[in-house]
Amino acid sequence: MINSMAANHAVWPKEDDAIFGLAAKAQEAIKKYGKENVIDSTLGALVDDNGDLVCFKTVYDELKSLPNAKIAAYALVAGQPEFLEAVQEACFREYRPDAYIKAVATPGGTGSARHAIYNYTNPGDTVLVSDWYWKPYATISEEYGRKVTFYKLFNDKNEFNIESFKENFETLLNKQKRLVAIINSPAHNPTGYSLSDEEWDQVIDIMKENAKNQENRIILFVDVAYIDFADNERRKFFKKFSNLPENILVIVGYSLSKGYTMYGMRQGAAIGISSNKEIAEEFYYSCAHSNRANWSNCNRGAMEVMARITKDPDKFKAYEEEKAKYRTMLKRRAEAFVKASEEVGLEILPYRDGFFISIPCSNAKEVSDKLMEENLFLIPLKLGLRFAVCAVPEDKCKIAPAMIKKAMDSIK
Amino acid sequence: MINSMAANHAVWPKEDDAIFGLAAKAQEAIKKYGKENVIDSTLGALVDDNGDLVCFKTVYDELKSLPNAKIAAYALVAGQPEFLEAVQEACFREYRPDAYIKAVATPGGTGSARHAIYNYTNPGDTVLVSDWYWKPYATISEEYGRKVTFYKLFNDKNEFNIESFKENFETLLNKQKRLVAIINSPAHNPTGYSLSDEEWDQVIDIMKENAKNQENRIILFVDVAYIDFADNERRKFFKKFSNLPENILVIVGYSLSKGYTMYGMRQGAAIGISSNKEIAEEFYYSCAHSNRANWSNCNRGAMEVMARITKDPDKFKAYEEEKAKYRTMLKRRAEAFVKASEEVGLEILPYRDGFFISIPCSNAKEVSDKLMEENLFLIPLKLGLRFAVCAVPEDKCKIAPAMIKKAMDSIK
Numbered sequence: 001m002i003n004s005m006a007a008n009h010a011v012w013p014k015e016d017d018a019i020f021g022l023a024a025k026a027q028e029a030i031k032k033y034g035k036e037n038v039i040d041s042t043l044g045a046l047v048d049d050n051g052d053l054v055c056f057k058t059v060y061d062e063l064k065s066l067p068n069a070k071i072a073a074y075a076l077v078a079g080q081p082e083f084l085e086a087v088q089e090a091c092f093r094e095y096r097p098d099a100y101i102k103a104v105a106t107p108g109g110t111g112s113a114r115h116a117i118y119n120y121t122n123p124g125d126t127v128l129v130s131d132w133y134w135k136p137y138a139t140i141s142e143e144y145g146r147k148v149t150f151y152k153l154f155n156d157k158n159e160f161n162i163e164s165f166k167e168n169f170e171t172l173l174n175k176q177k178r179l180v181a182i183i184n185s186p187a188h189n190p191t192g193y194s195l196s197d198e199e200w201d202q203v204i205d206i207m208k209e210n211a212k213n214q215e216n217r218i219i220l221f222v223d224v225a226y227i228d229f230a231d232n233e234r235r236k237f238f239k240k241f242s243n244l245p246e247n248i249l250v251i252v253g254y255s256l257s258k259g260y261t262m263y264g265m266r267q268g269a270a271i272g273i274s275s276n277k278e279i280a281e282e283f284y285y286s287c288a289h290s291n292r293a294n295w296s297n298c299n300r301g302a303m304e305v306m307a308r309i310t311k312d313p314d315k316f317k318a319y320e321e322e323k324a325k326y327r328t329m330l331k332r333r334a335e336a337f338v339k340a341s342e343e344v345g346l347e348i349l350p351y352r353d354g355f356f357i358s359i360p361c362s363n364a365k366e367v368s369d370k371l372m373e374e375n376l377f378l379i380p381l382k383l384g385l386r387f388a389v390c391a392v393p394e395d396k397c398k399i400a401p402a403m404i405k406k407a408m409d410s411i412k
Numbered sequence: 413m414i415n416s417m418a419a420n421h422a423v424w425p426k427e428d429d430a431i432f433g434l435a436a437k438a439q440e441a442i443k444k445y446g447k448e449n450v451i452d453s454t455l456g457a458l459v460d461d462n463g464d465l466v467c468f469k470t471v472y473d474e475l476k477s478l479p480n481a482k483i484a485a486y487a488l489v490a491g492q493p494e495f496l497e498a499v500q501e502a503c504f505r506e507y508r509p510d511a512y513i514k515a516v517a518t519p520g521g522t523g524s525a526r527h528a529i530y531n532y533t534n535p536g537d538t539v540l541v542s543d544w545y546w547k548p549y550a551t552i553s554e555e556y557g558r559k560v561t562f563y564k565l566f567n568d569k570n571e572f573n574i575e576s577f578k579e580n581f582e583t584l585l586n587k588q589k590r591l592v593a594i595i596n597s598p599a600h601n602p603t604g605y606s607l608s609d610e611e612w613d614q615v616i617d618i619m620k621e622n623a624k625n626q627e628n629r630i631i632l633f634v635d636v637a638y639i640d641f642a643d644n645e646r647r648k649f650f651k652k653f654s655n656l657p658e659n660i661l662v663i664v665g666y667s668l669s670k671g672y673t674m675y676g677m678r679q680g681a682a683i684g685i686s687s688n689k690e691i692a693e694e695f696y697y698s699c700a701h702s703n704r705a706n707w708s709n710c711n712r713g714a715m716e717v718m719a720r721i722t723k724d725p726d727k728f729k730a731y732e733e734e735k736a737k738y739r740t741m742l743k744r745r746a747e748a749f750v751k752a753s754e755e756v757g758l759e760i761l762p763y764r765d766g767f768f769i770s771i772p773c774s775n776a777k778e779v780s781d782k783l784m785e786e787n788l789f790l791i792p793l794k795l796g797l798r799f800a801v802c803a804v805p806e807d808k809c810k811i812a813p814a815m816i817k818k819a820m821d822s823i824k
Contacts, residue, residue: 005629005661005691007590010531012701014693017489045486055480063483064476068467071475074457074675077429107519107678107707114706119422123535136704143705178419217417249417263486264712266519266678279417281426289424292548293555294526294706295519300676 009145019043019379022368026377039376039396039403041388044189044355045263046326049393054326056261058319062305071301078288079105079269083303086310087269091224091254095235098242100280103271104287105298108263109225109255110136112270113182114294115287116221116251118144120180126172128165128181132349132358132383134189134223137182153191158350160199166206173210178217186234187226187354190379190386192334194230194352200237204244211245218248225268228259229327230353246276249283256306258355259323267302330355333389333397341401346408348401355390358383359404363411370407376400421557431455431791434780438789451788451808451815453800456601456767457675458738461805466738468673470731474717483713490700491517491681495715498722499681503636503666507647510654512692515683516699517710520675521637521667522548524682525594526706527699528633528663530556532592538584540577540593544761544770544795546601546635549594565603570762572611578618585622590629598646599638599766602791602798604746606642606764612649616656623657630660637680640671641739642765658688661695668718670767671735679714742767745801745809753813758820760813767802770795771816775823782819788812 004011019042026040035051046054063071078084084103088096106112113136117127123145129137130153138148149172152164165181173179183203186194195203207218227234241250255268272283291297309315337357341348349358361367364380371378379386385404389397416423431454438452447463458466475483490496496515500508518524525548529539535557541549542565550560561584564576577593585591595615598606607615619630639646653662667680684695703709721727749769753760761770773779776792783790791798797816801809 002626002658002688003690004694005631005659005686006531006694006698007534009534010698010702011694012697014697016700017704020488043486053481053485055484060480060483068472069465071472072467072673072676073465074455074669076432110704110708111706119418122419122421136708139701140705143702214414219417246414247417257486261484264484264709266707266709266711274417276414278415282416282418282423285424285426286418286422288428289551290422290555292429292522293552294523295678296522296548297676297678299678299711 022377022379025372029375029377033375037375039392039400041376041378041392041400043391044388045390046258046261046330046355047391054261056319056322058309058315058322059260059262059305062308062315063301066301066304070304073300075105075297075300075303077292077297078284079103079298080300080303080307082307082311084269086307087254088271090306090310091227091252091271092238093232093235095238097238097240097273099244099273099275100277101271101273102280102284103269104284104291105303106268106270106291107266107295107298108257108268109223109253111295112251112253112268113137113221113223114140115270115290116180116219116253117141117146119286119290120178120219120249121146122178125176125178128168128172128179130184132188132191132381134184153193154349160193160195162199162202165203169206170210173216173218177215180219180221182221182223184223184225186224186230186352189226189354190356190381191349191358192351192354192356193349194234195237197236200240204240207248208245211247214247216247220248220250221253222250223253225253225255226258226354228323229330229355234353241273243275246274246279249274249279251283256302260306262302265299265302267299267306330390333392333394336394337387337389337397337401340398344402344405346401346405355388357387357389358385359387360384361408366411367404367407370411371403374403374407376403434789434791437784441787441789445787449787451804451812453788453790453804453812455803456800457802458670458673458742458767459803460741466673468731468734470721470727470734471672471674471717474720474727475713478713478716482716485712487517487709487712487715489704489709490696491515491710492712492715492719494719494723496681498719499666500683502718502722503639503664503683504650505644505647507650509650509652509685511656511685511687512689513683513685514692514696515681516696516703517715518680518682518703519678519707519710520669520680521635521665523707524663524665524680525549525633525635526552527682527702528592528631528665529553529558531698531702532590532631532661533558534590537588537590540580540584540591542596544600544603544793546596565605566761572607574611574614577615581618582622585628585630589627592631592633594633594635596635596637598636598642598764601638601766602768602793603761603770604763604766604768605761606646607649609648612652616652619660620657623659626659628659632660632662633665634662635665637665637667638670638766640735641742641767646765653685655687658686658691661686661691663695668714672718674714677711677714679711679718742802745804745806748806749799749801749809749813752810756814756817758813758817767800769799769801770797771799772796773820778823779816779819782823783815786815786819788815
C-alpha cells in the first residue's frame, strides 16, 4: 500500500479554497433566506445593487462581435503585439516611466506574480510581502520552494510602515544579494490602501541606497490589479520608475480581471521596467520562456477585445464612461462603510481605493463564524476581516459595520 | 554595467519562437504571390480549403450566446464541476478505465504537461520522451531544471520501438526510482502515428513489470491533444488503464484546442487515473495548488461552452457532425499526401491520424530553406521535416511530396 506518488515538493494539504467555500455558504443562505436578508461580502468581484456580477457591456459586446477566428487562433507566445502596446498605454496612461519597457501577456495578474517570483529568486530565497497580503503570493512562493517574510504594512499612525519595509528589505537583501519585494498599490488587497507619492519616494530611496552595492539585485513587483478603480492621479508613481539604477528592475503586474470585468477570461500582463535595454530584453525572453513552459500562450479573444477598445477613441470613451459609473458606485459604498464605521466606533484600516476594506481583529475566524449566523459573510484573515465593498450594495455597507462591531464585542 | 537581473535558471536565449517565425514568412509570401501559389504548412491548426482557420460554428455560436456573467466570472481553481465531468466523458467516451479518476482544468494541453512534469519529478530528474517529439516537453523540463532523454519512436519496421522504450525506461527508473514517461498518441505530433492496441499492451507490461519493485514510482503522461481527430476506436487503450498497480499513475493530457477549435481560448485538463483513491486525490490537490500558483483558474467561458455542448444531446450531435465533416477533409488530405509520397518515392514516417506527417531527413534546415524559395513552408526538426496536412488543401497535399523529394535530392 503506497500513499504518495507526487514528488515531495508537490504534495499539499487536501484542502479546497477557503474563500470559495465561504462564497458557497453565502449563496446557500441567499437561497434559503432571500438576498435582501444576506450580506455576501466574500468574493472580490464587482456586483451591482441587484446582486448581479457587473459585466461591462462595452467589453462583452466587443467580444461577441469579434470574428470567430480572432478568438479561436493561437496567440503569439509572448502576446499579440497590439495587446502588448495597448496594455502599456492602459497601465501607465500619461505617467509612463522614462525607461526600457517590455510587456509579456500572462493569465491575469497571477501569471505576472508567478514570473516575478519564479524567474527572479533562487530556490530557498525569501520574498518580501506586507503582513496584510493577497494569499497567492505565498502560494506561488511555496509552490517553488521559496519562503515569504512579512513587513508591517502600517505604522502606529496608520501610514505605510517605511521602517518595517526598510528593515526587512535590507536584512533579506544583505543575506541573499537578490530580493523580490512586493508592493500591492494602489487599492491594496485586502485593505484598500494606496501609497502616497511621498511614501513611494521613500520606497525608491531605500531601493536606490541599496542599489549602490553593485552586487545587489533588487526586483520590485508592483501589483496594480485594482488600479482601474482608483483615480487616475494614483498612476503618478509610475513616473518615479524613470532612470533607476540598472540593478533595480521594476515588474508591474497588470490585470484585466477587474478593470475590464474579465475575471474569468484570465488576461493580464507582466511589464518590466529597466534603465538597461539588455535587462528589459532578458525580462521579456525569460517571461516568454515561462509562458511557453506553463500555459503556452494567453487568451487571444481577451487580447483582441482589450486592444480594440484601447485603440478606438469612441470605444475607449464608452468603456471609460461605463467604468466611471461603477467606480462611483464603488466609492459611495466604501464611503458609506467608512462613515458607518466611524459612527459605531469600528476600527478599520485606512481605505483609499478599491474593492476591499479590512478590520484588524485578533480572533477573525470566531467573529466571521458569529457573523455567519446573522447572514453576514466576509473573509477571515490572519490579522483581521476582509469586507468586499465591491460585492455589497450601499444600504448594506451602511449597516454592516454595526453588525461587525457587535460581533467583535460579543466575543472579546 | 550589469548584464543580468534574472536568476540563473531563468536566463534563456533571446530567440523568438521558430514556428511562428516561419508562419510569418509564409504569410508574407501569400501577400506577395497570392495564396494559390504558396503552400503554408507551418502551423498546427485546422485550415479549410480557402485558407481560413476552421472555427466550429457549434462552439462559437454557443460561446456568443452565453450570458456575459458565464464568461466574466472567476472559475473555481480546479475547474467548474460540470466541465470536469464533461471533459472526462469527452476524453474516454465508452472506454473509461475502471479506476479512481480526478480531473483538473488546465490552460490547453500545455498546462497538463507542466503539472505532470513539475509535480511528479524531482529537480535534476530526467523525463522520457520519444525522439520525434513536441518541443515544449523539453521547454517545460528545462524551465524547471529537469532533463529529457529520448527513446526511438520507431524501429526498423516503422513500428513503435518497444525495445528502445523499455531500455530507456528501465535505465532511468533504476537510477531515479521515479519516472515521468511521455507517450503522445493517438495522432502523434509530429508524425501522425498512433500506437496499436498491441503496442499499448507491451507498454503496460513493461510498466507493470517495473512496478513490482514497490520503491518505483511510475508516471505515464499520455498526451491526447489530437484524439478528437482520430477514429473513436483509438480510444480503446484507455480501458487498459484499469486496475493498474498503485505505483503506476497515468495522467492524460486532454486539450480543447483542436477538438473544439479553441486554440486561442486555452482550455484543457489533466486527468489522473489510479487504482488508489488517495493517489488520485493527491493528484487533484497537487494540480489545484499548481493552478492557484501559476494561473489561478482557467477560462470560464471555454468550460461553459464545452460542458453545455457535451451535456445537451442535440448540441452534441451537431458538434459531432461538424467535426466529422472536417475529420473527413483531414483524412482525404493525409491520404493524398501519403499516396503522392509513395508515387514519387518520398520516404515518410507511418501516418495513422491527426494534423501532421513527418519526413525523416538529416539536413532538414537546408531542405526547408530550399523549399521556401519555392513557396513551400514547413517546419524543420532535428530528425526531419514536419508537414501540417491540417493546414494545406488536398490539391496541394498531392503536389507537395514531389516538391519535397526534389528539394531533398538536390541537396544530398
